[in-house]
Structure formats: structure tokens, C-alpha cells
Amino acid sequence: MLAGLATLLPRSASAAPDPVDEKQERGIASPDAPSGLILGGGLFVGASTCSYTRVRENQDKGTKLSLAKDLGIPVIGEARIDMGWRFDPDDALTLGISYIFAWGETRLDHDIHYNGAVLEGGTDAGTMGGGVKWFVLEVSYERILFRFGENGRGYLAADMGLRFDALDWRFTKKTFVPGTKGTEAGEDFLTQAIPIPVFGLSARFPLAHSVDLIASLRGFRINHLSSGRSEGGIVYASESLVDAKLGLAFTLSDATELSFGYRFLYVDMDNESREDGNVIGILAHGLFVTLTVIF
Numbered sequence: 545m546l547a548g549l550a551t552l553l554p555r556s557a558s559a560a561p562d563p564v565d566e567k568q569e570r571g572i573a574s575p576d577a578p579s580g581l582i583l584g585g586g587l588f589v590g591a592s593t594c595s596y597t598r599v600r601e602n603q604d605k606g607t608k609l610s611l612a613k614d615l616g617i618p619v620i621g622e623a624r625i626d627m628g629w630r631f632d633p634d635d636a637l638t639l640g641i642s643y644i645f646a647w648g649e650t651r652l653d654h655d656i657h658y659n660g661a662v663l664e665g666g667t668d669a670g671t672m673g674g675g676v677k678w679f680v681l682e683v684s685y686e687r688i689l690f691r692f693g694e695n696g697r698g699y700l701a702a703d704m705g706l707r708f709d710a711l712d713w714r715f716t717k718k719t720f721v722p723g724t725k726g727t728e729a730g731e732d733f734l735t736q737a738i739p740i741p742v743f744g745l746s747a748r749f750p751l752a753h754s755v756d757l758i759a760s761l762r763g764f765r766i767n768h769l770s771s772g773r774s775e776g777g778i779v780y781a782s783e784s785l786v787d788a789k790l791g792l793a794f795t796l797s798d799a800t801e802l803s804f805g806y807r808f809l810y811v812d813m814d815n816e817s818r819e820d821g822n823v824i825g826i827l828a829h830g831l832f833v834t835l836t837v838i839f
Contacts, residue, residue, distance in 0.1 A: 571795035571798060573756065574696070574697055578798065579631060580630060580838050582638060582838055583838075584835060585626070586622075586833060586835070587622070587832065588622040588623075590619070590829050590830025591620070593612070593827050594827045595617070595620060595646075595825060595827050595828065596823075597825070598822075599820075600659075600822070602819055604657055605657070607657045607658065608823075609658075611646065615650060615669055616650025616669075619645075619648060620645070620830075622643065622644045622680075622809070624643075630838055635687055637683075637684070638684050639681075639682070641681055643679055644678040645678070646676045650668070652665045653666075659731050675713065675714045676711075676714070677714075678713075683705050684704070684705030686701055686746075701745070706742065707739065708740075709733070710737060711733035711813070711824065712734060731820075733815065733824065736781060740783050740785065743762065744762030745760065745761055747760070751792075754794060754796075755792060755793070757792060759789065760788065761787070762786075762788075764784075765785070768816075769781050771815070776818045776819020778817060779820070781814070782814040782816075783811075783812065783814070785810070786808070787807070788807070788808045789805060789808075790806050791803055791807075792804065792805055799837060799838040800836070801837075802834070804832060807829065809828045809829070812824070813825075
């Protein structure tokens with residue numbers, strides 16, 4: 545009888561897995577992740593390395609301005625909100641709305657030409673007081689291609705979508721040289737903007753319980769594409785995007801994740817017609833943090 549009990553005990557133990565361990569394997573990246581509404585929020589703050597702008601008006605080519613050196617804008621950042629739906633553990637559709645901010649101000653050490661106007665040296669110029677309004681609307685579909693690692697928590701995923709940048713850049717008219725011919729203190733890039741496609745890859749590598757290494761690369765380029773709009777002639781748009789991240793993701797619960805790390809962001813827009821030539825390039829690198837929840 546004792547021998548019979550001894551043979552039954554191991555079977556009972558193996559047939560009853562520890563419920564705590566089973567729950568610990570869950571998370572929004574796991575193969576048994578819940579479906580439902582996705583809500584996320586993130587913040588990026590970086591240095592405006594090599595960022596620039598130039599606005600031409602007819603024959604006045606405009607002055608190419610370094611955001612950091614010429615305009616005293618050392619910081620570029622982005623605040624973002626995402627919402628969408630996860631259909632299953634491997635498929636999700638999201639809509640992102642973000643605001644790119646450029647912070648800083650300086651005293652011009654010489655006259656500059658911008659959009660046909662002349663801004664006077666010795667006056668203050670920059671983005672203080674809401675001089676830059678840059679909103680981004682983006683829709684993206686993500687599909688996990690394959691999984692690997694313990695319990696399938698690691699994966700390689702592909703995503704595709706559309707991105708639209710709505711930018712209006714303004715200086716105060718207090719910086720105008722008296723008698724300048726130009727009357728506009730800025731440029732509305734929005735009137736010439738068009739959506740661009742975006743493609744990307746992302747990967748996740750489990751490091752420890754509830755901690756993963758994450759990496760992603762997204763981008764695209766359109767070159768001299770007709771916008772279908774006219775401003776002194778047909779406006780041709782060129783735009784580039786490179787968005788790369790490397791960081792750590794922490795599973796806080798079955799449906800909550802916190803991630804942070806390094807981000808490199810490059811956005812370049814060049815809209816040209818016979819009358820206008822509007823160029824802005826943002827090259828920033830710094831730290832990002834994101835919180836994602838599935839309901």
C-alpha cells in the first residue's frame with residue numbers, strides 16, 4: 545500500500561503546475577497576451593544635433609540656420625499618445641498622435657533671411673512662446689513574423705503605416721529689420737505636406753524574468769513627389785524618416801509594460817516650387833520612456 549502511494553505522489557505533483565509560475569510568464573509580449581484596447585503614452589527628449597531650417601521666397605534663397613548654433617534651440621522632444629486594438633497576440637493596429645517640441649532662444653548675432661523677410665541681428669529669436677507647432681498623425685499595423693526563446697516571449701515583428709507631419713514655424717515680428725520687404729514671420733509647412741508610407745522592423749530578446757531587450761528601426765523616403773498642390777507652381781515634396789530605438793522593457797502586469805532607452809530620430813522635409821523652397825531637418829538623439837496598457 546505504501547509503495548502504491550509513493551507512485552501516486554509524483555504524478556499528483558507533476559499534474560498540478562504552480563499557478564504563480566504560470567502567471568509570471570504572461571505579459572503584453574507573450575503568446576497568450578490578451579486582446580483588446582491598446583492605450584499608450586510616451587515622452588522623448590533629445591539633443592538637436594545638426595538640426596536645421598531654411599525657407600526660400602522666390603529669389604531670396606533664405607539663410608540656412610542651425611537650430612542649436614544660430615537659433616539657440618538645443619532640445620528637441622516628442623510627446624505621444626497611442627490608441628488602437630490588439631486582435632490577437634501577433635496582430636495590432638494603432639493610431640498615434642504626437643507633438644514635436646523645439647525649445648530654446650538666442651540673440652541673433654547677424655541679420656538672417658527667412659521666407660523673404662529679414663530678421664535683425666541683435667534681436668531675440670527662437671521658439672519661446674509657442675513659435676513652433678508640429679503635430680504628427682500616424683497609423684500603423686504590426687504583425688509578429690515569428691517567435692523564439694523561452695515560452696515564445698522573444699520575437700521579430702514587421703510594421704507598416706502612414707505618417708503625416710503638420711508643421712507651422714513662426715518667429716515674432718519684433719525681429720524684423722525696419723522696412724523689410726517680407727511680411728511673413730514664418731512658414732506653414734502644413735499647406736504643402738503629404739502623407740508618407742513608413743515601414744519598420746522590431747525585435748524583442750528576453751533577458752530575465754519580466755525584462756526584455758527591445759530594438760526597432762522604422763523609416764522611409766519620398767523624393768521629389770508632386771503634392772498635387774500649387775503655390776507659385778506645382779509643389780514637389782521630399783521627406784525622409786529614420787526612427788531607431790534600443791532599450792529595456794519591463795512587464796509590470798499581464799497587461800501593462802514600461803519601456804525606456806535610447807532613441808535616434810531624423811525627420812527631413814523639403815517642399816519646393818518656383819515660388820517657395822521650405823526645408824527643415826531634425827536630427828535628435830536622447831532618451832525615451834513609454835507606458836503601454838491593454839484593456
